[in-house]
Amino acid sequence: MSDVPTTDLAAIPDGVLARIGQVQYEKEGGFPVEHGYIWSTCAATENGNPLFWDDAVAAELTDGPIAPPTMLSVWFRPHHWSPGRTEPAVPLQAHFDLKDDLDLPEAIISSNTITFHDPVRIGDRVRSRQVLKSISEPKTTKLGRGRFWVIDVEYLNQDDALLGVESYTAFGYRRDEGGSS
Amino acid sequence: MTTRLLHGDVAVDDTLPPLGVDVTATTVVLGALASRDWRPMHHDKDFAVERNGTRDIFLNTPNQAAWFERYVTDWTGPTGRLGRMTFRMNTSVFPGDHMVFGATVTGTDIDAAGCGWVDLDVALMVGDVATTTCAVRVALPVGDDDNPWNRRGDGWRPDSEGES
Numbered sequence: 001m002s003d004v005p006t007t008d009l010a011a012i013p014d015g016v017l018a019r020i021g022q023v024q025y026e027k028e029g030g031f032p033v034e035h036g037y038i039w040s041t042c043a044a045t046e047n048g049n050p051l052f053w054d055d056a057v058a059a060e061l062t063d064g065p066i067a068p069p070t071m072l073s074v075w076f077r078p079h080h081w082s083p084g085r086t087e088p089a090v091p092l093q094a095h096f097d098l099k100d101d102l103d104l105p106e107a108i109i110s111s112n113t114i115t116f117h118d119p120v121r122i123g124d125r126v127r128s129r130q131v132l133k134s135i136s137e138p139k140t141t142k143l144g145r146g147r148f149w150v151i152d153v154e155y156l157n158q159d160d161a162l163l164g165v166e167s168y169t170a171f172g173y174r175r176d177e178g179g180s181s
Numbered sequence: 182m183t184t185r186l187l188h189g190d191v192a193v194d195d196t197l198p199p200l201g202v203d204v205t206a207t208t209v210v211l212g213a214l215a216s217r218d219w220r221p222m223h224h225d226k227d228f229a230v231e232r233n234g235t236r237d238i239f240l241n242t243p244n245q246a247a248w249f250e251r252y253v254t255d256w257t258g259p260t261g262r263l264g265r266m267t268f269r270m271n272t273s274v275f276p277g278d279h280m281v282f283g284a285t286v287t288g289t290d291i292d293a294a295g296c297g298w299v300d301l302d303v304a305l306m307v308g309d310v311a312t313t314t315c316a317v318r319v320a321l322p323v324g325d326d327d328n329p330w331n332r333r334g335d336g337w338r339p340d341s342e343g344e345s
Contacts, residue, residue: 061328114266
């Protein structure tokens with residue numbers, strides 16, 4: 001990685017800088033947490049953890065059934081279709097906004113950290129909100145010239161308890177049209 | 182009998198038993214739909230090949246996270262409680278691949294709240310290639326009377342850093 005420019009990048013618009021640290025796209029998941037998806041996920045991964053299959057174990061250890069922690073993002077993913085919508089909803093809208101606003105048509109998620117707080121329980125109404133944490137200076141990688149940004153997605157339940165935080169580091173870029181790597 | 186690993190049972194450089202899984206198209210599609218990921222590159226081979234330039238549909242990231250969780254909690258048993266996972270995606274996993282999970286303990290510590298933590302470096306390998314790596318911080322009971330799931334508020338600190 002280097003800072004040697006191969007393609008000029010525009011300065012970050014003030015409107016984008018103003019979004020850093022601000023809560024965006026706060027919304028409730030489309031349905032309450034339910035057991036069917038939990039069993040589907042456990043079946044898809046052949047996960048026999050008795051916490052998710054045996055009510056007695058769940059009662060003993062977690063005071064009742066919970067969802068596998070890594071299912072955190074499942075509860076805010078929009079339905080593929082819902083009444084009145086003509087375009088598919090995008091789960092991480094703040095990321096796609098940056099691609100547009102910074103005029104960086106390509107992007108990859110380079111790393112993703114999930115921190116788990118209170119367990120997600122059957123019947124919870126999970127609310128998510130997105131927070132742009134930072135945008136880097138221009139960088140050049142083997143993919144092209146662009147900027148890194150970090151977006152946190154925070155998840156809360158109906159009692160405002162923090163369930164977890166997903167932190168995405170993305171690199172938005174323009175392909176190096178000069179062909180250098 | 183289900184395993185219930187204790188913090189004192191674990192030491193740095195311990196390795197976890199490997200888990201091998203033959204990936205099929207069903208593995209990929211089942212995982213994508215269970216994680217509510219409707220994007221076509223996870224169920225439509227023509228789309229994956231023609232639009233993404235990959236050789237087939239491929240495992241989506243949320244489902245990979247669920248596989249990593251399954252692998253770690255197979256080892257800890259149900260009293261193991263995940264605190265934090267950091268993923269790095271290097272390349273994709275396709276139908277026909279044989280994926281193998283493996284892990285090494287990189288640290289153990291007990292935080293100021295008395296919670297016992299184990300740090301793991303977990304790798305999802307296909308052949309000689311680490312397609313995804315994951316740094317995991319998981320809490321284990323420090324004794325027979327401890328249950329990490331009972332920790333709340335200041336007693337649960339998944340952001341704490343290990344000493345490794």
